[in-house]
Every structure is written in structure tokens, then in C-alpha cells.
Amino acid sequence: MRALAEDSDYRLRRTRWLLFLLLAGVTASLWPGRAGRSENLVFYLQKSHAVLPLRTLHGVPYLPALRLLTIFGEMGGLHAKRKTMTVWFGNTRIQLRQNNKVIRLDNAKLRLADPVRIEHGDWMVPVEFLTTVLPTLLNQPVHYQVRGHRVFIGDIQPNTFTLGVTTISNGTRLTFRFTQPIQLQTxxxxxxxVLFLGPHPVEPTESSYRLTNPYISEVRFDDRDGLPKLILTPSSVGLNFFPTLTGGGRVLVAQVEQPPAPAVAQSQPPAAVAPTAPAAGSSALPLPQTSTVAPSSTITPPLPVVVLDAGEGGTDFGARGKNGLLEKNLTAQLVARVRVALMATGKYKVVLTRVGDVNLSSNQRDIIANITHPIAFISFHAGDMGPAIPRIMVYSYTPASPPDQTVASLGSPLFVPWDQVQLSYAPQSLRLAEDLQQQLEATTHDAGSQPRQAPVRVLRSVAAPATAIEVGSLAPDTNPAPLTDPTFQNQIAAGVVLALAAFQAGAS
Amino acid sequence: MSRRAALFGIVTAVVLVGAFFYLLRLKRLTFAPISPKSEATVRTKLREAALAPASAATQLVTLYFPSYATGLLIPETRPLALAANDTDRIKQVVLALIEGSQKGLGTVLPPSATLRAVFMTSDGTAFLDFSQDALTNFPPGIESESLAVYSIVDSIAANVPDVKRVKFLVQGQQVRTLAGHIDLSGYFAPNSSWIAPSQ
Structure with missing residues (x-):
């Protein structure tokens, strides 16, 4: 009996210890001060900028040491042991020790308030490194405000601005006065x-302005991705927006207006009146430059919308030519030319899916198209099309295999599966593709006679007549010069204008 | 120095010089670059040989290869000892496509691409599981991707009648597109519109 009681007591004690260890483990792993959320720190140098993630370890913001050093130049060498790392940066030898507050620069010792740490294999230095070590290392002034997210390296004078708000008869006018000229992209x-303010760093006195205004509810400045920009939130949908840059690039006037009465009845979200901007990659490929945005002024009666989609973008380069020409830049250039040609007719409102060199998924492109209810969606691509150059091919969508029950056969269903949206528009898309192929052949003599059908991903969920135009050949073994020829590109633009006219005439 | 020591020194020197040249030759043989194409061809041949039944008679199979001049698929026939079961036949057809055209037509998939596995379901769906190389080394474009996809689908359909549709996987996972343009989320039925009309 006694033995049984002792055994029971032992089990109880063991269970208590196990529970205690379990609780301690859970508490340690969830301890809030250990590793916090990450934010970005933007480093502005004289001619470039870089973004680094900031991590909170034990309540202190830390930076990855090696990534930080590579911003400022190449490292001469690196030698890491288990608890010590030595880096040669220029002529200086930097020595870091894990859990040690002292950093050695050659023979000099610099003491930090917090120790160097290793987090997931990365050597991390406290943010104090920027003001304590970096100026000595770079031999340049480093301006960093504690709890800020901008670091200015060298004698950089950041731009700043004031905001004035004026009420006008049918809207409001925002006047931004900058201390230095800006470059505007929208x-x-x-x-x-979104108003991009160019590459020069901007440090606003206020980062956000809340307005009690029937047209604009908030003006916010953001540069956490290294791109200084103003983000304007309209108070309601369907407003017209006219940004203009004056005063030698120092005064930005953004006018927000209620559209005339007929337009209000068919109000569209801001994306529909999205101002357009020079496309990405303009450094590599010169594009028509505009410092102001074409206003969508005469929308009575509302103009039909044409959506132009520049394929790829951001980190998705697409196909690559012999001279390094990227598909994303070529498509942006083509879209810019087609846009100018369409706007010149005065018959269309042009909406771009991709503005700037940004990553955009196929779904995002289709959503932008669908909310604008366009008469046509044209996606531009470039790819490997063999030795013949230039060549143009037009595609409409066909599913990989016929669906069991198409949307068309269901009449007008309440909900349409996202991957079957385009099927309802297949006949119109095919006709648009035929018109495009015919007119492009007429203007360029480089297009075939018949369009093709393929399961092109970006066309799959567009609720409008949709086509893709591919130019080629953009391949590593082919000189892509003919594709960047302005004459060729203008011929494509002219072909698109003629095709849309023919398509509209056929539809009516 | 004694005569014995001199002899020992000479023998040691000869052995060291011999070893040096032997190691040099060994290094050349070991680290000689192997062209990826030839390596892929040899690998494909080995797999084909492994799949081919010992007793089966060869028969003419039709493979569709891309012609970039026309932007269409051109049929090419070649003798092949096809296996008895469908999955091995599919593997043979795809391996022959990866191996490349014997008439100088375009390539379907990069030589480094590997067909990891093939599955067949009772409704005639063939699941092809490719290696990541199929995506990473693929030339992007609507035409190039369409030609590659329908080259495989139409070639399989022409030689394995039980296959009604094909599903593409990469590393066992479904992928959105082949190289950014063609939607691979669906099941591909044979599509003769990409085949060049016979003369």
C-alpha cells in the first residue's frame, strides 16, 4: 500500500515538472521582446537609394550587418568563426563579436549601447551602428533621426513641402510647394x-494630413520603399483629378473636381479616370515624356474605355533580347505609343493596367480591366518567335480544354467562375483579334493573316473583348533593334487605332 | 652521400614526378566540361533504353516539333519500340521530344528538363510531372509556350490513344504558367489548330 502511494506521488511530481517545462517553453517562445516585427529603413545616397529591413531584437532595432555594408561598396573579404566575424571594407578591418558591445575598426574600439547579435545566421548590429560606427567607416556624415526610417548619407539636402488647400466652385485644389524641383509621375x-515625386529624397514636416473635405479625405506621404510619393484618398468615387506641375517643378497643383452631371450618373471609380504616366524602363527606352497628366476632361458623353496592358513588369523581366532589352520595357514602350495614338483620336479613354515598373499579377490586371468596363482589353507581349524579326501575332483566349458547362450555355448566371469570365466574350474577342491582325498586317506587313487562340493567362478573367499582341522575336540570340524602331512601333499604334475603329463599326 | 641514399633519392624523385603527371591527367579527366546537350541526350537515350521492351517491334511514332519559321507544329516520324503500358509510352514520347528533332526543328523543352513521373487516371487524364528545369531555362513568350505545350499534348495524343487530356505539374506542384504567359492551371486537350496543315 505504501509502495503504491509513493509511486502515485512520484508520478504527480513528474507531471508537475513536465507541465512546468512545457509552460516555460511556450512562454519563452512567445516572449514579446525577443524578436519583433520588421520595418524598413531607407538609405538615401547621393545618386541612389537602398532599403533594408529593420528587426527588433530584445526591444532594440537591429540591422543586418553585411547587407548594410554592401550598400556602400564592395567588401574586400570576410572571415567568420563561430562567435567572431572579420570584414575588410576598403582599407578598414571591421571585427564583430557575438553578444559583445565593442566593435573594432582596425585598432580602434567603438562601444555600442547594445551588443552585436546573430539572428537566423545573420550578423545583426544595433541601429546605433549608423551614428556610432558608420560615419567613421565611410568618412561621411550620416543623418539619422532616432525612430525615423530615413538615413541620409553625405551632404544630402532632402526636399520638403508645404500643403495649401483651396475650395473651388466644383471641387478642391491642393497646392504643394516644394523646396526643390520634383519630377512627377502618376x-x-x-x-x-499616387503622385511619385522623383528620385530625390523628400522629408516632409508632416507625413499625413487628414482633411474634412467632400473631395479629398487624406493626403499621405510615403517613401518606405525608397520611392517618395504622395497618396491622395478621394472622399468619393467618380471624381476627376488634374495634377499639374508648375513653378519650374516646385509647385504641384492637384485639382479634384466633381464631373459634370451626366458623368455622375455613370460614375466610375478613380482607376477608370486613372491618369497615365510615362512607362517604366524609360531610361533604357526613351518614351514620350509628359510632366503633367492628361485630364479626362470631356467625359460628356462618356468615352469608351480601352485598357492597355503592358506585359510583365517589376521583377518579372519576361523575355530578354541580345542587347539586354527586356520584355517588360519593350511592352511599356509599345503601350505608351499606342496610348498616345488612341488619345490623339479623342474617341477613347485609355486606362493602363501597369503604370511604372511594378509587379502586377494577371488577376490584378484583369481586375483593373473589369472595373472600368472597357470596350477592349489589349495585352502587349514580346517573346521568342524564331529567326524572323519583326513578327507580330495576335491571340484571343481559348481554354486549355473545353469546360463541361460553359458560362455561355448557362444564360446569365448570377455568379461566373473567375477562370471562366472570358468565355462569355469569346466571339467578340475573336472578332477583335481578327481586326487587329488584319490592320496590323496592313500597317506593318509583319503580321500573319489569321489570329491564333491560346490559353493566355492574362486574358482568362477579363470581362470584355480581350486580345494579346505578341511581337518578336525577343530572344538571346536575336538582335531586337527592329522592335525598338519608332517607325515600327508607330505602325503598330496606327494598326491598333484602325482595328478598334473597325471593331466598333462592326459592333454597331 | 652514400650510394644507397642517392639511389633512394632518385627513386623517390621518379615516383613523385610520375604521381604528379598522373594526378594532372586525372584532374583533366575528372573536371573536363561536359556539354549539357550531350549529357541530356545520353541521359534521354539511357532512359529510353530502360523503358523500351526487349521483345517489342519498333513502330513509327509521330512527334510534333515547333517550327519557329511558321509558328506551327511540324510532324516528324521516327521508329520507336513503344512500351506496352500507357505511362511508359507517354514517358517515351516525352523523352523523344526532349531529345529533339532529327530534322533541325525547334526544341520543345530545355535539354536539362526531366520528366519526373507520369500518372494516368481512368478518365484518360495523364499527369506529367516535370523538373524545375523545364521552367527555369524556358524561353518565354505566348508562341513559344503554346508550341511547347501543344507539342507535348498533341504528340502524346497521337501515340497514346487512351490519353484524352494532359495536366502539367512541376516538382509535383501545380504551376500557374509555363513561363509567364500560358495558363497551366487547366487540363490540356489535344488541339490540332497548332499543327501545320499537311502539304
């Missing part, structure tokens, strides 16, 4: 207007 995202 975009529309998620129902907001």
Missing part, C-alpha cells in the same frame, strides 16, 4: 491617386 491604385 498612378492610380486601389481607388487612390
Amino acid at each position: 498612378a492610380a491604385r486601389n481607388g487612390k491617386w
Whole structure:
């Protein structure tokens, strides 16, 4: 009996210890001060910028040491042991020790308030490194405000601005006065207007302005990705937006207006009146430059919308030519030319899916198209099309295999599966593709006679007549010079204008 | 120095010089670059040989290869000892496509691409699981991707009648597109519109 009681007591004690260890483990892993969320720190140098993630370890913001050093130049060498790392940066030898507050620069010792740490294999230095070690290392002034997210290296004078708000008869006028000239590029995202202010760093006195205004509810400055920009949030949908740059690039006037009465009845979200901007990659490929945005002024009666989609973008380079020409830049250039040609007719409102060199998924492109209810969606691509150059081929969508029950056969269903949206528009898309192929052949003599059908991903979910135009050949063994020839590109633009006219005439 | 020591020194020197040249030759043989194409061809041949039944008679199979001059698929026939079961036949057809055209037509998939596995379901769906190389070394473009996809689908359909549709996987996973353009989320039925009309 006694033995049984002792055994029971032992089990109880063991269970208590196990529970205690389990709780201690859970508490340690969830301890809030250990590793916090990450933010970005933007480093502005004289001619470039870089973004580094900031991590909070034990309540202190830390930076990855090696990535930080590579911003400022090549490292001469690196020698790492288990608890010590030595880096040669220029002529200076930097020595870091794990859990040690002292950093050696050659023979000099610099003491930090917090120790160097290793987190997931990365050597991390406290953010104090920027003001304590970096100026000595770079022999340049480093301006960093504690809890800020901008670091200015060298004698950089950041731009700043003041904001004035004026009420006008049918809207409001925002006047931004900058201390230095800016370069304006515009975009529309998620129902907001985005004004990119060029590469020079901007340090605003206020990062956000809340307005009690029937037209604009918020003006926010953001540069956490290294791109200084103003983000304007409209108070309601369907407003017209006219940004203009004056005063030698120092005064930005952004006018927000209620559209005339007929337009209000068919109000569209801001993306529909999205101002357009020079496309990405303009450094490699010169594009028509505009410092102001073409306003969508005469929308009475509303003009039919044409959506132009520049394929690829951002980190998705697409095909690559012999001289390094990238598909994303070529498509942006083509779209810019087609846009100019379409706008010149005065018959269309042009919406771009991709503005700037940004990553955009096929779904995002299709969503932008669908909310604008366009008469046509044209996606531009370039790819490996063999030795013949230039060549043009037009595609409409066909599914990989016939679906069991198409949307068309269901009449007008309440909900359409996202991957079958384009099927309802197949006949119109085919006709648009035929018109495009015919007119492109007429203007360029480089297009075939018949369009093709393929399961092109970006066309799959467009709720409008949709086609893709591919030019080629853009391949590593082919000189792509003919594709960047302005004459060829203008011929494509002219072909698209003629094809849309023919398509509209056929539709009516 | 004694005569014995001198002899020992000479023998040691000869052995060391011999070893040096032997190691030099060994290094050349070991680290000689092997062209990826020839390596892939040899690998494909080995797999084909492994799949081919010992007793089966060869028969003419039709393979569709891309012609970039026309932007269409051109049929090419070649004798092949096809296996008895469908999955091995599919592997043979795909391996022959990866091996490349004997008439100088375009390539379907990069030589480094590997067909990891093939599965067949009772409704005639063939699942082809490719290696990551099929995507990483592929020339992007609507035409190039369409030609590659339908080259495989139409070639399999022409030689394995039980296959009604094909599903592409990469590293066992479904992928959105082949190289950014052609939607690979669906099941591909044979599509003769990509085959060049016979003369």
C-alpha cells in the first residue's frame, strides 16, 4: 500500500515538472521582446537609394550587418568563426563579436549601447551602428533621426513641402510647394491617386494630413520603399483629378473636381479616370515624356474605355533580347505609343493596367480591366518567335480544354467562375483579334493573316473583348533593334487605332 | 652521400614526378566540361533504353516539333519500340521530344528538363510531372509556350490513344504558367489548330 502511494506521488511530481517545462517553453517562445516585427529603413545616397529591413531584437532595432555594408561598396573579404566575424571594407578591418558591445575598426574600439547579435545566421548590429560606427567607416556624415526610417548619407539636402488647400466652385485644389524641383509621375491604385515625386529624397514636416473635405479625405506621404510619393484618398468615387506641375517643378497643383452631371450618373471609380504616366524602363527606352497628366476632361458623353496592358513588369523581366532589352520595357514602350495614338483620336479613354515598373499579377490586371468596363482589353507581349524579326501575332483566349458547362450555355448566371469570365466574350474577342491582325498586317506587313487562340493567362478573367499582341522575336540570340524602331512601333499604334475603329463599326 | 641514399633519392624523385603527371591527367579527366546537350541526350537515350521492351517491334511514332519559321507544329516520324503500358509510352514520347528533332526543328523543352513521373487516371487524364528545369531555362513568350505545350499534348495524343487530356505539374506542384504567359492551371486537350496543315 505504501509502495503504491509513493509511486502515485512520484508520478504527480513528474507531471508537475513536465507541465512546468512545457509552460516555460511556450512562454519563452512567445516572449514579446525577443524578436519583433520588421520595418524598413531607407538609405538615401547621393545618386541612389537602398532599403533594408529593420528587426527588433530584445526591444532594440537591429540591422543586418553585411547587407548594410554592401550598400556602400564592395567588401574586400570576410572571415567568420563561430562567435567572431572579420570584414575588410576598403582599407578598414571591421571585427564583430557575438553578444559583445565593442566593435573594432582596425585598432580602434567603438562601444555600442547594445551588443552585436546573430539572428537566423545573420550578423545583426544595433541601429546605433549608423551614428556610432558608420560615419567613421565611410568618412561621411550620416543623418539619422532616432525612430525615423530615413538615413541620409553625405551632404544630402532632402526636399520638403508645404500643403495649401483651396475650395473651388466644383471641387478642391491642393497646392504643394516644394523646396526643390520634383519630377512627377502618376498612378492610380486601389481607388487612390499616387503622385511619385522623383528620385530625390523628400522629408516632409508632416507625413499625413487628414482633411474634412467632400473631395479629398487624406493626403499621405510615403517613401518606405525608397520611392517618395504622395497618396491622395478621394472622399468619393467618380471624381476627376488634374495634377499639374508648375513653378519650374516646385509647385504641384492637384485639382479634384466633381464631373459634370451626366458623368455622375455613370460614375466610375478613380482607376477608370486613372491618369497615365510615362512607362517604366524609360531610361533604357526613351518614351514620350509628359510632366503633367492628361485630364479626362470631356467625359460628356462618356468615352469608351480601352485598357492597355503592358506585359510583365517589376521583377518579372519576361523575355530578354541580345542587347539586354527586356520584355517588360519593350511592352511599356509599345503601350505608351499606342496610348498616345488612341488619345490623339479623342474617341477613347485609355486606362493602363501597369503604370511604372511594378509587379502586377494577371488577376490584378484583369481586375483593373473589369472595373472600368472597357470596350477592349489589349495585352502587349514580346517573346521568342524564331529567326524572323519583326513578327507580330495576335491571340484571343481559348481554354486549355473545353469546360463541361460553359458560362455561355448557362444564360446569365448570377455568379461566373473567375477562370471562366472570358468565355462569355469569346466571339467578340475573336472578332477583335481578327481586326487587329488584319490592320496590323496592313500597317506593318509583319503580321500573319489569321489570329491564333491560346490559353493566355492574362486574358482568362477579363470581362470584355480581350486580345494579346505578341511581337518578336525577343530572344538571346536575336538582335531586337527592329522592335525598338519608332517607325515600327508607330505602325503598330496606327494598326491598333484602325482595328478598334473597325471593331466598333462592326459592333454597331 | 652514400650510394644507397642517392639511389633512394632518385627513386623517390621518379615516383613523385610520375604521381604528379598522373594526378594532372586525372584532374583533366575528372573536371573536363561536359556539354549539357550531350549529357541530356545520353541521359534521354539511357532512359529510353530502360523503358523500351526487349521483345517489342519498333513502330513509327509521330512527334510534333515547333517550327519557329511558321509558328506551327511540324510532324516528324521516327521508329520507336513503344512500351506496352500507357505511362511508359507517354514517358517515351516525352523523352523523344526532349531529345529533339532529327530534322533541325525547334526544341520543345530545355535539354536539362526531366520528366519526373507520369500518372494516368481512368478518365484518360495523364499527369506529367516535370523538373524545375523545364521552367527555369524556358524561353518565354505566348508562341513559344503554346508550341511547347501543344507539342507535348498533341504528340502524346497521337501515340497514346487512351490519353484524352494532359495536366502539367512541376516538382509535383501545380504551376500557374509555363513561363509567364500560358495558363497551366487547366487540363490540356489535344488541339490540332497548332499543327501545320499537311502539304
